[in-house]
Amino acid sequence: MTYEAVIGLEVHVQLKTRSKMFTRAAAGYGHPENTLTDPVVLALPGTLPVMNKDALDKIIKAGLLLGCEIAPVCKWDRKNYFYPDSPKNYQISQYDQPICKGGSVEIELPGPARNIMGEHKSVALTRIHLEEDVGKLNHGDGASLVDFNRAGTPLMEIVSEPVIRSADEAFAYLTALKTVMIYGGISDCDMEKGQLRCDANISIRPVGQAALGTKVELKNLNSFSFVRDGIAHEIRRQTAVLESGGKIVQETRDYDGQTGTSQSLRSKEMAHDYRYFPDPDLMPVEVDQRWKDSIRATCPELPFDRQRRLQAEYGIPYTITSVLVPDRDLGDYFEEAARLSGKAQAAGNWITNDLLRELGAAKKSLSESKVKPVHVAGLVKLVEEGTILSNAAKEVFVDMFNTGDLPEAVVARRGLKAETNLEDLERWCAEAIAANPKSVADYKGGKESALNAFKGPVMRQAKGKADPKRVDETLRRLLAG
Amino acid sequence: MPKPEDFNLDHVANLARINLTEEEKARFASQLGDVLTYIAQLNEVNVEGVEPTAHAFPVVNVWAEDVPEAGLSVEDALRNAPEKRDNMFVVPKVVE
Incomplete structure (x- = not known):
């Protein structure tokens, strides 16, 4: 039975x-x-x-x-x-x-x-x-x-x-x-x-x-x-x-x-x-x-209502809202960072991944965090504008978490500004290709991995501050031409 | 309202966690029976249309704001305790 x-x-x-x-x-x-x-x-x-x-x-x-x-x-x-x-x-x-x-x-x-x-x-x-x-x-x-x-x-x-x-x-x-x-x-x-x-x-x-x-x-x-x-x-x-x-x-x-x-x-x-x-x-x-009525005026939005609203209003997925919403303060934090940055998904990612990880490791509560919504929003903007690369952004985040400095200040202090001068990148790529005819032949002969031979010299020229994705794209474009 | 004859002395003694001798039971049963019979006179009052209430005055919402005030010191709190240990009241062991 x-x-x-x-x-x-x-x-x-x-x-x-x-x-x-x-x-x-x-x-x-x-x-x-x-x-x-x-x-x-x-x-x-x-x-x-x-x-x-x-x-x-x-x-x-x-x-x-x-x-x-x-x-x-x-x-x-x-x-x-x-x-x-x-x-x-x-x-x-x-x-x-x-x-x-x-x-x-x-x-x-x-x-x-x-x-x-x-x-x-x-x-x-x-x-x-x-x-x-x-x-x-x-x-x-x-x-x-x-x-x-x-x-x-x-x-x-x-x-x-x-x-x-x-x-x-x-x-x-x-x-x-x-x-x-x-x-x-x-x-x-x-x-x-x-x-x-x-x-x-x-x-x-x-x-x-x-x-x-x-x-x-x-x-x-x-x-x-x-x-x-x-x-x-x-x-x-x-x-x-x-x-x-x-x-x-x-x-x-x-x-x-x-x-x-x-x-x-x-x-x-x-x-x-x-x-x-x-x-x-x-x-x-x-x-x-x-x-x-006077009590009703002090009633907050219910958690599940908020979750539905965040998903509809900001288009962020359940994986993020299910982390943000159960903690009212974290939800508030997110909404402020989303508003300041205009990029809810990116802000949500930084908060649910990096912020929570660092807080957990440091055994700190959200209210003790030196990284405030304004820091998250600033970081999101710097990445979005291409001022810094995502690897550097991770470094900036940890620095902000420890020092409380704003992201722009951390980038300047640590010299993390990305090489965004496209003309330089174009020239370095062209030079790398010109300097290595063997790898050009290999690549054109179908050996995909030959591309890596050009990347080292380009990154050296860029002092590591070039976007690897952009380098890859530029090399392929020049080699195809 | 329950009738005086429904009164169960053993049950009440058990709820109050007191042991009564047969002699005490006989005495209290008679005394409490008298009290209940006396109170039972209220059953004769016609209360048709009267709202039940625990109060004689229509006063509501008597409260104080949530502002803590100084309480008792531990010494004062325990002053009347027949037995105390570790700043607590000692009572016969309660098995949970």
């Missing part, structure tokens, strides 16, 4: 705010333990929560970018559970009135090859709601240690419909979601810093069956590739269970990316009875048209 997988993802994304969701203690990652707390974070008696306006702006922005309906009114609920990562013994969340409903994420599936665009699909969302993050537990000898730095950080939960069909689709979904969040300045989505976390609900069913199979929740998917590998593993596991006549048990499983195995989380078998009720400490949020 052939089975198909049905996958829904719950993605938690920390919002990039300076302070916490319901208090003004600083939010952040990598600080010494318990240095980002205040009485509200620690739930000391008598404290009251106050919403963070920027967190609301950011989730509305996320909702608008993903085409969600923004609820005109939403409220806050308490999700009650006893666990030491939550000092209040409840988490403030949104239960039946999330701020964003519906929406979708455009994804790109892997293409037949790296340089060929894959199929695009739309993954429907159920909802996005806002809540607060919990503290971090460190398990030590005979005790657990709690750090509340993360507690209270604004956290979005983005819930997809169960419409994802494979591990690759889940990976593509996360990638697309992350790119949109970064474009919107909503979150940095660094999984290593816990800024994006993903749980997957996975079931399988015989192809053609309408009813869903028993679902298993997979947790601890703490990198993009672990999400893909974990889901692929779970689909294989469920298929093996069903094929051997077994039954899938509804459970939560923990995926270990290091070993590629999963195990049931038996301790979580306790009833999920969160006894949600409206939080009396917080007033509802009312989002009117004006507020939405």
Whole structure:
């Protein structure tokens, strides 16, 4: 029997705010333990929560970018559970009135090859709601240690419909979601810093069956590739269970990316009875048209829209846009270089090949690059005008990368100007031919390689600054005459 | 609204992670039953046409701008902790 997988993802994304969701203690990652707390974070008696306006702006922005309906009114609920990562013994969340409903994420599936665009699909969302993050537990000898730095950080939960069909689709979904969040300045989505976390609900069913199979929740998917590998593993596991006549048990499983195995989380078998009720400490949020419009005005072009525009507007291929677009800053960099040089393809080549290679080798970020769009544009122009040859241009690029000098300055300093005096070239070629009658005879007798005998003397005359292609053409023309 | 007789003390104790003796269970069941019966009087109120709300006042959008303020020092944060280690709160081992 052939089975198909049905996958829904719950993605938690920390919002990039300076302070916490319901208090003004600083939010952040990598600080010494318990240095980002205040009485509200620690739930000391008598404290009251106050919403963070920027967190609301950011989730509305996320909702608008993903085409969600923004609820005109939403409220806050308490999700009650006893666990030491939550000092209040409840988490403030949104239960039946999330701020964003519906929406979708455009994804790109892997293409037949790296340089060929894959199929695009739309993954429907159920909802996005806002809540607060919990503290971090460190398990030590005979005790657990709690750090509340993360507690209270604004956290979005983005819930997809169960419409994802494979591990690759889940990976593509996360990638697309992350790119949109970064474009919107909503979150940095660094999984290593816990800024994006993903749980997957996975079931399988015989192809053609309408009813869903028993679902298993997979947790601890703490990198993009672990999400893909974990889901692929779970689909294989469920298929093996069903094929051997077994039954899938509804459970939560923990995926270990290091070993590629999963195990049931038996301790979580306790009833999920969160006894949600409206939080009396917080007033509802009312989002009117004006507020939405003001956020919409700050929404950037969506990544895939930008990719389509770059390909249409500049005529550059997928191989370049697929590198430029996922990184908003790199895309901006390219558009400026393309505008300044008027040669998008050449600018795109320099950026995606040489700039990224040099940045990678130097372990530098784009913002640290001494080569700015104006440098790239200048270099493109010098090559285009024939002022320098492509070999020299490579040298100029590396020099600019190290010194930050403009290309014209590097060319002058290093004496890289190409020999463009065509009369000189013509004369050197004629001289080389006149000086070597044997090779002329060989060439005319059909020996193609005899041409090389003339090139050495010409390049020597040109001090290496002649365009080899042009030398070749000139020699052939003169010999044919 | 659930009826007082639906109240399950064992379930609530389990969620609250507390162990109760038989004697405590009998005492709390009776006390909580009284509380629930008292509250259940609200069921007699006619709320036809009344919008459910958690608040008595129609106030919305109470917020603060996202400007961090000084929080607690680690020493102050941990001051009331029954046990601390490495600047963290020590709790009974939680097996994940």
